[in-house]
Amino acid sequence: xxxxxxxxxxxxxxxxxxxxxxxxxxxxxxxxxxxxxxxxxxxxxxxxxxxxxxxxxxxxxxxxxxxxxxxxxxxxxxxxxxxxxxxxxxxxxxxxxxxxxxxxxxxxxxxxxxxxxxxxxxxxxxxxxxxxxxxxxxxxxxxxxxxxxxxxxxxxxxxxxxxxxxxxxxxxxxxxxxxxxxxxxxxxxxxxxxxxxxxxxxxxxxxxxxxxxxxxxxxxxxxxxxxxxxxxxxxxxxxxxxxxxxxxxxxxxxxxxxxxxxxxxxxxxxxxxxxxxxxxxxxxxxxxxxxxxxxxxxxxxxxxxxxxxxxxxxxxxxxxxxxxxxxxxxxxxxxxxxxxxxxxxxxxxxxxxxxxxxxxxxxxxxxxxxxxxxxxxxxxxxxxxxxxxxxxx
Amino acid sequence: xxxxxxxxxxxxxxxxxxxxxxxxxxxxxxxxxxxxxxxxxxxxxxxxxxxxxxxxxxxxxxxxxxxxxxxxxxxxxxxxxxxxxxxxxxxxxxxxxxxxxxxxxxxxxxxxxxxxxxxxxxxxxxxxxxxxxxxxxxxxxxxxxxxxxxxxxxxxxxxxxxxxxxxxxxxxxxxxxxxxxxxxxxxxxxxxxxxxxxxxxxxxxxxxxxxxxxxxxxxxxxxxxxxxxxxxxxxxxxxxxxxxxxxxxxxxxxxxxxxxxxxxxxxxxxxxxxxxxxxxxxxxxxxxxxxxxxxxxxxxxxxxxxxxxxxxxxxxxxxxxxxxxxxxxxxxxxxxxxxxxxxxxxxxxxxxxxxxxxxxxxxxxxxxxxxxxxxxxx
Ligand SMILES: Cc1cc2nc3c(=O)[nH]c(=O)nc-3n(C[C@H](O)[C@H](O)[C@H](O)COP(=O)(O)OP(=O)(O)OC[C@H]3O[C@@H](n4cnc5c(N)ncnc54)[C@H](O)[C@@H]3O)c2cc1C
Numbered sequence: 079x080x081x082x083x084x085x086x087x088x089x090x091x092x093x094x095x096x097x098x099x100x101x102x103x104x105x106x107x108x109x110x111x112x113x114x115x116x117x118x119x120x121x122x123x124x125x126x127x128x129x130x131x132x133x134x135x136x137x138x139x140x141x142x143x144x145x146x147x148x149x150x151x152x153x154x155x156x157x158x159x160x161x162x163x164x165x166x167x168x169x170x171x172x173x174x175x176x177x178x179x180x181x182x183x184x185x186x187x188x189x190x191x192x193x194x195x196x197x198x199x200x201x202x203x204x205x206x207x208x209x210x211x212x213x214x215x216x217x218x219x220x221x222x223x224x225x226x227x228x229x230x231x232x233x234x235x236x237x238x239x240x241x242x243x244x245x246x247x248x249x250x251x252x253x254x255x256x257x258x259x260x261x262x263x264x265x266x267x268x269x270x271x272x273x274x275x276x277x278x279x280x281x282x283x284x285x286x287x288x289x290x291x292x293x294x295x296x297x298x299x300x301x302x303x304x305x306x307x308x309x310x311x312x313x314x315x316x317x318x319x320x321x322x323x324x325x326x327x328x329x330x331x332x333x334x335x336x337x338x339x340x341x342x343x344x345x346x347x348x349x350x351x352x353x354x355x356x357x358x359x360x361x362x363x364x365x366x367x368x369x370x371x372x373x374x375x376x377x378x379x380x381x382x383x384x385x386x387x388x389x390x391x392x393x394x395x396x397x398x399x400x401x402x403x404x405x406x407x408x409x410x411x412x413x414x415x416x417x418x419x420x421x422x423x424x425x426x427x428x429x430x431x432x433x434x435x436x437x438x439x440x441x442x443x444x445x446x447x448x449x450x451x452x453x454x455x456x457x458x459x460x461x462x463x464x465x466x467x468x469x470x471x
Numbered sequence: 472x473x474x475x476x477x478x479x480x481x482x483x484x485x486x487x488x489x490x491x492x493x494x495x496x497x498x499x500x501x502x503x504x505x506x507x508x509x510x511x512x513x514x515x516x517x518x519x520x521x522x523x524x525x526x527x528x529x530x531x532x533x534x535x536x537x538x539x540x541x542x543x544x545x546x547x548x549x550x551x552x553x554x555x556x557x558x559x560x561x562x563x564x565x566x567x568x569x570x571x572x573x574x575x576x577x578x579x580x581x582x583x584x585x586x587x588x589x590x591x592x593x594x595x596x597x598x599x600x601x602x603x604x605x606x607x608x609x610x611x612x613x614x615x616x617x618x619x620x621x622x623x624x625x626x627x628x629x630x631x632x633x634x635x636x637x638x639x640x641x642x643x644x645x646x647x648x649x650x651x652x653x654x655x656x657x658x659x660x661x662x663x664x665x666x667x668x669x670x671x672x673x674x675x676x677x678x679x680x681x682x683x684x685x686x687x688x689x690x691x692x693x694x695x696x697x698x699x700x701x702x703x704x705x706x707x708x709x710x711x712x713x714x715x716x717x718x719x720x721x722x723x724x725x726x727x728x729x730x731x732x733x734x735x736x737x738x739x740x741x742x743x744x745x746x747x748x749x750x751x752x753x754x755x756x757x758x759x760x761x762x763x764x765x766x767x768x769x770x771x772x773x774x775x776x777x778x779x780x781x782x783x784x785x786x787x788x789x790x791x792x793x794x795x796x797x798x799x800x801x802x803x804x805x806x807x808x809x810x811x812x813x814x815x816x817x818x819x820x821x822x823x824x825x826x827x828x829x830x831x832x833x834x835x836x837x838x839x840x841x842x843x844x845x846x847x848x849x
Contacts, residue, residue: 215807217738240808284813286803286821287672292812350601360835412796419600420626420829425670429625429679437672440825444803444811452807454748470747 081380083157090154094161097135101128102165107426107433110166111333113445116243117289121168128169129201138175139199142183146195156328156383163329164336173242174198174205178251178270181320185308193305194270206273208238208252208295209317216455218253219314223297225254225267227310232256232269234277234300240449244280244293247273251320253313260311268313271302286441287425321451322391327403328379330446334372334410337435341365341414344432355417364413371406378402394464397456404446404453411439474768480544487545490521491552497816503555504674504819510632515556519587524561528569532581539709540775543716550720553823555675557590559717560628563710563831564591564637571654571694571702580635580656589634591656593710594624594680595703602836604700605648611640611655611687618642618655618692620663620685626829630678631666633659638682643697654699656691673826708781710831711788712774715767718795718827722760725802725820729753732806749805756801759794766790782844789837792828799824 083091104127106120115125132138141155142148155176162170170176179198182191197203214221223236234254244250249272256267273280277300283292308316342365345356355361378399385391414436415422426434447453461467476484494517503509518524527542528534542562549558565584568577568591583589599606609622620640630636636657643651657664663685666678694702730753733744743749770787773780799821803810810817828834843849 210808213737215738217740220738286811286813286818288813350599351605408800415825416828416833416835419602419833420596421600422833423672423677423825423829425672427670429669437825440672441822447804448808448811453804454746457748 081377087153087157091157091161094137094158095164097131098161098165098167101131101167101169105167110435111163111329112168112170112172113242113291113442114289115168116246116291122246125168126201126204128167129171129204132169133199133201136199138170138201139179139195142179142195142199146183146191147199152383152387156380159329160332163332166333166336169201171198171201171204173207173247173251174203174249177207177320177323178205180323181251181316182307184319185316187307190270190305190307203248204243204246206241206244206247206250208241208244208250210240211237212239216452218317219263219266221253221255221266223252223254224258225256225269227256227267227304228301230304231301232267232304234269234271234297234302236297238295238297240283241280241293241295242291242449244273244295245282245290249273250295251307253317256313257311263314264311266313266317267310268307268316269302270305270307271300275300275302277301286444287438322393322396327399327446328376328383330407331372331375331379331403334407335376337410338365338369338372340432341417345417348431361417365417368406368410368413371402371409375399375403375406392464394460397451397460397464400446400450401453401456401460404443407439407446408443411436411443415440474765476544480541483541484544484548486521487548488551490517491548491554495552495554497553497819500553500555501814501819507668508632509555509674509676510557510629515587515590518556518558522585523558524565524587525581525585527562528565528581528585532577533585534581535585538775540771543713543771543775546713546716547720547723550717551724553721553724553819557592557629557632559710559713560592560633561590562713563706564593564635566709567593567637567654567702567706568656568693570705571699572656573694576656576693590629590632591635591637592628592630592633592659593706594627594630594636594638595707596624596626598623598625600625602832603648603839604652604703607639607641607648607652609640609682611642611653613642614686616689618653618687618689620655620657620682620687622682624680624682626669626677627666627680628678628830629676630659630680631668631676635659636664636680637693639699639703645697649700651697652699652703653696654693654702655687656693657685657687658691661685661687671826673822675823675826707831708784709774711784711837712767712770714827714831715763715784715787715791716771718791718824719760719764719767721820721823721827722756722763722791722795722798725798725817726753726757726760728816729756729802729805736807743805752801753805756798759798763787763791763794782841785832785837785840785844788832789834789841792834792837795824795827 115121137158139148140158141152143150175198211221225232225234251270253266253268255265257265277298279296281294282290285291346354348355382395382399418431421431424430425437462469494514522535525534526537527539530536568580597606611618611620636659638655638657639652641651642653645651663683665681669677669679671677734742736743767787770780770783773783802817803821806817809815
């Protein structure tokens with residue numbers, strides 16, 4: 079067992095960190111990471127700018143097989159995500175780059191690959207994910223939005239919900255019923271379409287803290303060309319392939335690593351009664367515990383990358399990182415909003431310590447624990463598939 | 472021992488509940504939250520007509536003269552429904568006036584509070600963010616017949632619409648932080664006062680209040696000069712209990728809402744409430760609510776009976792701070808995506824839980840009081 083990076087990895091990592099540090103200089107105050115890019119025009123512009131900077135270095139296609147311009151190494155993607163997380167820069171469309179591209183590589187036709195991979199690699203088109211519906215959340219297979227084939231086209235009718243960034247994305251990937259009489263799990267199609275298509279209506283769902291990131295998407299006789307990933311009627315298999323590529327969470331973990339550094343600096347320099355907060359044994363002790371947990375999360379994420387590299391990743395291992403990371407983020411935010419006393423409730427403003435970061439994370443941690451398969455569903459999978467416990471009917 | 476509400480208290484609870492459901496639906500709560508001012512004079516007037524502001528103010532000051540315990544029955548409903556009004560701040564300020572005010576001050580202010588004519592807020596926290604008395608540093612210097620107040624108070628509830636502020640300031644130097652504190656009741660429109668709303672998680676209109684050479688007539692000293700500590704401490708202890716009661720009401724609302732949703736929301740062909748993993752989570756949330764409830768009721772009873780209860784009040788506040796955050800967090804988690812929407816009541820409670828935790832003492836502060844009361848030496 080060897081936890082060290084190779085010389086090559088060290089060099090790459092350094093390069094990733096250098097570029098991200100440079101990009102972070104242009105970041106707006108209190109603006110962090112990918113999802114908040116969707117909220118404001120400036121945020122989105124900045125995201126696209128970072129995307130271009132990454133694309134021109136070939137970093138949006140890092141882990142792709144060599145014939146498609148990548149290095150074929152998952153670890154590169156991890157090192158890059160670490161740098162982005164640490165510096166809080168966006169630029170990587172989680173949906174297109176991290177989820178759809180590997181899915182297309184795994185089960186897309188040559189035609190789909192040729193059409194979409196280059197546009198994802200250049201950052202030219204940004205995607206959103208049209209999966210969840212009002213009555214089909216955890217139980218996604220019960221979805222009812224239909225896509226009925228008519229010649230070379232599909233006509234889509236129904237409603238999707240929680241669509242992250244639908245109001246910014248150029249294209250979507252989604253899953254729809256395409257065979258109304260078909261057998262369960264063999265009656266869906268995985269389709270890509272342009273979000274500007276007539277019949278698509280987008281309505282915002284404001285998040286707890288009032289940012290506009292998520293949306294409802296209404297699909298009313300949306301007529302689209304048949305850009306199918308995988309086979310018709312077999313979209314569910316594609317959904318499962320994609321689910322395995324969802325975030326490794328390493329960027330979020332690195333962000334926490336960086337947060338530890340910020341918090342230590344804050345506690346060292348902020349005095350109460352002339353004594354730095356850092357001397358308060360309660361604060362020291364609790365933060366030390368969190369730091370240990372962040373380290374544990376990071377090692378587990380490396381383990382996931384290592385398994386992924388060898389094509390051995392199990393849902394159990396990926397689920398463990400997702401659950402642990404999201405709940406750790408919640409503990410961290412709870413602790414920090416406590417440490418800040420009455421200032422823990424203050425939004426970014428001239429009064430807020432650390433740019434109101436913890437007030438925001440105190441609300442944003444739900445994004446991690448609820449989306450991409452809730453933590454409860456992940457726990458079920460660990461128990462049923464990983465630990466092979468009997469499943470209650 | 473009889474751990475039930477009295478019949479009158481039950482009636483008070485029911486009528487308060489009916490009133491709030493009718494007059495202050497959640498849509499109104501949210502509307503006032505997003506509003507710049509965040510106060511509805513019509514709603515305030517109706518509350519005043521019901522006598523809410525004077526509920527525990529003695530009858531001689533035109534209050535209803537109910538016990539502290541009676542009043543808390545109402546506060547629980549306020550917590551269940553969420554009320555975006557300067558109600559609790561005015562209540563807390565009235566505690567201070569009752570505890571420290573001279574007879575003529577009581578005659579001057581309490582009837583107006585009872586009738587809902589004035590809104591009052593307690594200004595005690597400062598930029599240092601400290602909940603304990605050593606955090607009070609701003610100075611009021613005597614000058615002729617007046618005091619001149621300078622400095623900044625923070626997190627003053629709805630100071631932007633308050634008519635008066637009860638403000639704690641230093642008037643004397645002393646080795647002990649408890650000494651040298653004076654309470655003033657200040658006309659909030661006095662020259663030299665500027666107020667700005669601090670943006671907070673619950674948009675609850677906590678304010679920064681700046682005093683720039685504010686002239687306060689000696690008549691507006693509440694109680695004795697340099698001896699304001701005890702009244703402040705008593706008011707803050709009661710405030711901690713009030714906030715805990717309010718939180719218990721809110722926690723119950725979270726439980727009710729979540730249980731109802733778990734019965735109604737179907738995934739995988741059954742109500743999600745049928746999944747044992749979720750049943751255990753909601754059972755834990757219910758236990759947290761129930762433990763908080765009786766811990767808080769004990770403090771209410773002691774306070775209402777005039778028994779010493781620094782320890783119980785702090786235990787109640789420290790425990791409820793955490794319990795409300797815990798229950799509202801699981802409320803969201805069990806709702807899934809819908810719970811994270813700004814429009815959904817669950818997220819409103821979640822944000823309010825953090826605000827409740829910050830009001831009248833955080834968990835560490837109250838646990839420190841508990842530790843002291845237990846006999847731990849410094
Ligand atoms: C911030 C955010 C962003 C999102 N972004 C997107 C997006 O871009 N695209 C998209 O398609 N979707 C998106 N989603 C939707 C997300 O995938 C769903 O919210 C999630 O799958 C849960 O579904 P639900 O909200 O309907 O909750 P439900 O499935 O109704 O779940 C409610 C509760 O029941 C629990 N539960 C359900 N089934 C079981 C079970 N079998 N055992 C135990 N517990 C169970 C859940 O864990 C949860 O606690 C997003 C959601 C959020 C909150």
